[in-house]
Every structure is written in C-alpha cells, then in structure tokens.
Amino acid sequence: MRHVPALLLLLMVAYVLFLTMAEAPAFGVVDVPSRNLVVDRYLDPDPEETGVPNAVARIIFDYRAHDTLGEATVLFVAVGAAAAVLVGRPGPFATRPVTGTDDPILRTVARLVIPFVQVYAVYVITHGHVSPGGGFAGGTILGGSFVLYLFVFGPGRAARKLSPARGEMVEGLTALWYILVGLGGLLLGASFLANAAAGFPLGVPGKLLSGGAIWLIGLGIGLKVAATVANLFLHLAGES
Amino acid sequence: MLLRVLANYPYLVAVVLFAIGFYTVLARSNLIKKIIGINIVQSATFLFFIASGNLRSGTPPIVEPGVAATYVNPLPTALMLTGIVVSVSVTAFALALAVKLYGYYGTLDPDRIAQLRTHRQ
Numbered sequence: 001m002r003h004v005p006a007l008l009l010l011l012m013v014a015y016v017l018f019l020t021m022a023e024a025p026a027f028g029v030v031d032v033p034s035r036n037l038v039v040d041r042y043l044d045p046d047p048e049e050t051g052v053p054n055a056v057a058r059i060i061f062d063y064r065a066h067d068t069l070g071e072a073t074v075l076f077v078a079v080g081a082a083a084a085v086l087v088g089r090p091g092p093f094a095t096r097p098v099t100g101t102d103d104p105i106l107r108t109v110a111r112l113v114i115p116f117v118q119v120y121a122v123y124v125i126t127h128g129h130v131s132p133g134g135g136f137a138g139g140t141i142l143g144g145s146f147v148l149y150l151f152v153f154g155p156g157r158a159a160r161k162l163s164p165a166r167g168e169m170v171e172g173l174t175a176l177w178y179i180l181v182g183l184g185g186l187l188l189g190a191s192f193l194a195n196a197a198a199g200f201p202l203g204v205p206g207k208l209l210s211g212g213a214i215w216l217i218g219l220g221i222g223l224k225v226a227a228t229v230a231n232l233f234l235h236l237a238g239e240s
Numbered sequence: 241m242l243l244r245v246l247a248n249y250p251y252l253v254a255v256v257l258f259a260i261g262f263y264t265v266l267a268r269s270n271l272i273k274k275i276i277g278i279n280i281v282q283s284a285t286f287l288f289f290i291a292s293g294n295l296r297s298g299t300p301p302i303v304e305p306g307v308a309a310t311y312v313n314p315l316p317t318a319l320m321l322t323g324i325v326v327s328v329s330v331t332a333f334a335l336a337l338a339v340k341l342y343g344y345y346g347t348l349d350p351d352r353i354a355q356l357r358t359h360r361q
Contacts, residue, residue: 003267006263006267007263007267009266010259010263010266013258013259013262014255014258014259014262017255017258017259018245018255021245021248021251021252021254021255022241022244022245024248024251024292025292026244026248027247027248027249027250027251027291027292027294028294028295028296029295029296030295030310032292034292034293034315034316035313038315039313039314039315042301042314042315043301043303043311043314044303045303045304045305045306045307046305047303047305053302053303053304053305054301054302054303055301055302055303055311055314056301056314056317056321058314059314059315059318060318060321064318067322070322071321071322071325071326074326074329075325075328075329077329078328078329078332078333079332081336082332082333082335082336083336085333085336085337085340086336086339086340090343091340091342091343091345092343092344092346093343093344093346094339097339130302131302132300136321136324205305232332235336236332236335236336236339
C-alpha cells in the first residue's frame with residue numbers, strides 16, 4: 001500500500017520520458033542535431049592543434065581541460081568528505097566490513113594477478129592519447145588492483161602498502177601537478193592549460209612521447225584516480 | 241510511433257533502466273538499496289548520452305590521418321566521463337554516510353532511524 005504513491009510518480013515520469021524518447025532523433029545515424037560543427041572540429045583528421053589521434057583525449061585534456069580540472073577537484077572533495085564523515089568514534093553497532101581472507105586459492109591468485117593488472121594499468125595510462133583509455137580508465141584499473149589486495153589481504157596490510165595519509169599526499173601532489181602544467185601554459189605566453197598554443201612539444205602524432213600537455217596531464221590524472229579509488233576503499237574499510 | 245520507439249531501442253533501454261532505478265530509490269527502505277538505485281539511474285543517463293553519439297557503422301574516435309572513416313561522436317563520451325566521476329563521488333559519500341549511520345543506529349532503514357532519534361530526545 002505504501003508503494004502506491006511511488007508507483008504513480010514512477011508512471012508519470014516514465015510516461016513523459018517515453019514520449020520524449022518517441023520524439024527523439026533516430027539512433028545511430030550521422031544526421032542528428034548533436035553532430036554539428038564542434039564535433040567536426042574535435043574529429044579534425046590533421047592533429048596539428050593537439051598532436052594526439054584520440055579525440056576523447058583531445059577533448060578532456062586539451063579543448064575542455066578546465067572541465068577536467070573541475071572533475072579532479074570533485075574527486076578530491078569526495079575523498080575529503082568521505083574521510084571527514086568516517087573519522088571519529090565508529091559508534092556502538094560498527095562492524096569491520098572487510099577483514100581479508102585465509103583462503104590459499106584467493107591469496108595465490110591475487111598475488112599472481114595483481115602485477116599483471118598493474119602493468120596493464122600503466123599501459124592504459126601512458127597510451128591514453130593514442131588508443132582508447134587514458135588517465136581515468138587506467139587510474140581506475142590501478143586503483144582496482146589495490147582494492148583486490150585490500151579485499152584479499154585485509155585493510156591493515158593494504159594500509160602498510162599505501163597508507164591513507166600517503167594516498168592523500170599523492171592526490172594533492174597530482175592535483176598540484178595538473179595546475180602547474182596549466183600555469184606552464186600561462187608562463188609560456190598563452191592561456192591557462194594551453195597546449196600547442198603555449199609551445200608544448202607535440203612530437204609525432206601516434207608515438208608514445210607526443211601530445212605535450214595532454215600526455216603530462218594524463219599521467220597525473222592516472223595517479224590521482226588510482227590514489228582516489230584506493231583511499232576511498234581504505235576509508236570505507238575502516239582504516240583511517 | 242511504435243516503430244520509431246523500436247528503432248531507437250537503446251533509448252528505450254535507458255528509459256526502462258531509469259524507471260527501475262527511480263522505483264528502487266522511492267520504494268526501498270534500505271539505504272544501500274537506495275544508493276544502488278541512484279547508481280542505476282546514473283547508468284541510464286550514461287547509456288542515453290553515449291547512445292545519442294553512437295553510429296551504426298561508426299569507428300571509435302581514434303583519428304587516423306588519411307583514412308576516410310566515419311567516427312562516432314566523441315563529445316557525449318567525454319561528457320559522460322564527468323558524469324562517471326560525479327557518480328563515483330556521490331556513491332562514495334553516500335556509502336560513507338551509510339556506514340556511519342549503521343554504526344550509530346544499527347539499522348539502515350530511514351524510518352527506523354527517525355523513530356530511534358525521536359525516542360532518544
């Protein structure tokens with residue numbers, strides 16, 4: 001009975017969404033309103049403006065690098081807020097949610113898998129400008145390897161590998177790195193977070209060491225996201 | 241109209257996902273399930289945006305000079321990166337609050353927590 005208002009509200013919202021969807025432009029064709037001049041600029045086949053072939057990396061680390069700085073700040077604030085909530089007395093009903101496991105299969109598999117996961121993460125971070133992936137995806141994989149370690153070996157041993165204080169330090173330093181690269185653009189006579197206009201060496205498009213500021217920022221973002229994921233899980237597991 | 245809806249089936253899936261998540265947030269009394277509902281709603285939004293930029297015969301937007309190809313729209317993908325970051329942040333904060341609430345009240349039911357609070361005063 002108490003679900004009836006929820007169901008009515010749900011029906012109204014779903015009906016409006018359904019009508020909107022019925023009027024939406026066709027799926028999967030080039031001729032849609034969202035595909036305009038801006039997209040053609042982002043997909044410019046000659047990468048002299050950015051020096052990287054990955055159009056998504058062009059957008060997030062060059063054309064819209066300010067947005068990405070905002071995203072980095074959001075992650076920073078999220079970890080800070082979660083830590084601020086979880087710090088202090090845990091309360092009478094608090095349980096330790098993660099304790100690690102004694103299972104030899106899990107421990108052996110984790111020990112074998114984690115190095116490969118981390119190598120793959122480094123590959124995804126460093127090749128984000130020439131192939132799908134990038135700092136955010138690779139950083140999440142790197143953080144995921146730490147989360148696997150935390151769940152198998154327990155938060156105590158995980159905190160000895162990367163303590164929350166050191167994680168916060170990595171986060172702060174990589175955010176600072178992002179801002180310093182941006183200020184470098186200002187220093188070189190162009191705008192904040194400028195890449196080619198500031199004269200960052202773009203290199204040969206498609207090679208590993210290319211893209212100027214895009215590559216530098218991508219490295220920082222990769223480390224930052226990894227530290228964020230690791231820190232969030234450490235805090236939620238009660239290790240702060 | 242029905243044919244149009246069926247041709248736009250990714251949008252239909254997004255709407256259905258949105259409805260599932262919305263109902264979960266409204267009807268479930270467990271805070272963890274509410275957080276899962278918020279996540280389903282967010283996934284529906286990501287699916288809708290990324291589908292709006294997709295092409296049936298498109299290639300990933302890794303531009304190769306000299307190759308004539310139709311690339312999918314990279315802009316919704318890049319924007320959804322922001323969405324995912326916000327989603328992760330909101331989930332993390334909500335989970336932290338849920339952990340703390342459970343520690344103090346021993347339950348994750350908001351009605352029960354409100355009851356306990358009035359009794360305590």
